[in-house]
Amino acid sequence: MDTHAERIAEFHRLHSDGCFVMPNPWDAGSARALEQLGFKALATTSAGLAWTRGCADTGVSRDQVLGHLRLIAGAVTVPVNADFEGGYAVAPADVAANVSMAVDTGIAGLSIEDASGEQAKPLLDFELAVQRVAAARAAIDQSGTNVILTARSEGFVCGRPDIDETVRRLVAYAEAGADCLYAPRITEPEHVSAIVAAVSPKPVNLLINAPFITVAEAAQLGVRRISVGGTLARTAWDGFLKAAGEIATAGTFSRFEHLPNVDALLGAERREAV
Numbered sequence: 001m002d003t004h005a006e007r008i009a010e011f012h013r014l015h016s017d018g019c020f021v022m023p024n025p026w027d028a029g030s031a032r033a034l035e036q037l038g039f040k041a042l043a044t045t046s047a048g049l050a051w052t053r054g055c056a057d058t059g060v061s062r063d064q065v066l067g068h069l070r071l072i073a074g075a076v077t078v079p080v081n082a083d084f085e086g087g088y089a090v091a092p093a094d095v096a097a098n099v100s101m102a103v104d105t106g107i108a109g110l111s112i113e114d115a116s117g118e119q120a121k122p123l124l125d126f127e128l129a130v131q132r133v134a135a136a137r138a139a140i141d142q143s144g145t146n147v148i149l150t151a152r153s154e155g156f157v158c159g160r161p162d163i164d165e166t167v168r169r170l171v172a173y174a175e176a177g178a179d180c181l182y183a184p185r186i187t188e189p190e191h192v193s194a195i196v197a198a199v200s201p202k203p204v205n206l207l208i209n210a211p212f213i214t215v216a217e218a219a220q221l222g223v224r225r226i227s228v229g230g231t232l233a234r235t236a237w238d239g240f241l242k243a244a245g246e247i248a249t250a251g252t253f254s255r256f257e258h259l260p261n262v263d264a265l266l267g268a269e270r271r272e273a274v
């Protein structure tokens with residue numbers, strides 16, 4: 001796929017039938033490795049990016065994220081979906097302006113969340129949340145790119161695990177123009193099935209960040225798309241911290257065995273600095 005339009009068209013095709021896994025790289029190298037492993041689409045991870053910059057999730061600015069999207073989209077030839085958090089704004093007009101900038105980075109899709117970031121009231125008001133999805137939809141339509149819009153409801157992430165409210169919000173987001181619906185941290189099969197049935201025929205994304213289900217089982221529930229969030233990045237951090245911790249505490253290097261040939265995976269012709 002050589003053009004932005006071709007990647008977007010392929011992303012739409014992937015959403016039209018079956019179930020595909022869209023893993024989340026955190027830098028250009030991990031993106032290229034995942035492409036080499038045969039994945040047909042990738043997605044960025046706000047947490048994975050934040051950790052590379054030495055901060056916790058949500059600690060990265062809009063402009064830093066836009067630069068990261070250009071980097072990842074430019075590193076691979078498969079479609080890339082952007083973890084665009086809450087659009088880096090609250091007001092619908094500001095969300096639309098930021099979405100307009102994001103679609104120019106080469107991405108094939110992006111997601112908008114409804115979390116408020118406030119502990120006492122962790123979800124944005126229902127009407128405001130719907131207006132924000134509609135604004136993102138209008139911005140994409142105005143761009144003429146046909147980038148896929150995913151709307152996320154964050155209740156199960158931020159301490160409001162109410163499946164009825166989650167379904168209500170996702171149905172409204174679908175009606176406001178979202179192409180794909182997503183409720184991260186859903187782990188009960190009946191909850192997954194309820195969301196799939198409520199927003200059908202629009203596709204549903206399922207986050208798998210623990211071994212609670214397989215790809216085949218998710219497909220049986222009607223899930224169209226699977227992502228892993230920052231979990232691949234966390235597995236990399238796990239290996240790094242365990243190896244470094246052994247050196248620091250024991251002075252031994254037992255984990256320096258049976259390591260992958262990263263140069264061979266990425267290819268000598270693609271080892272240029274990015």
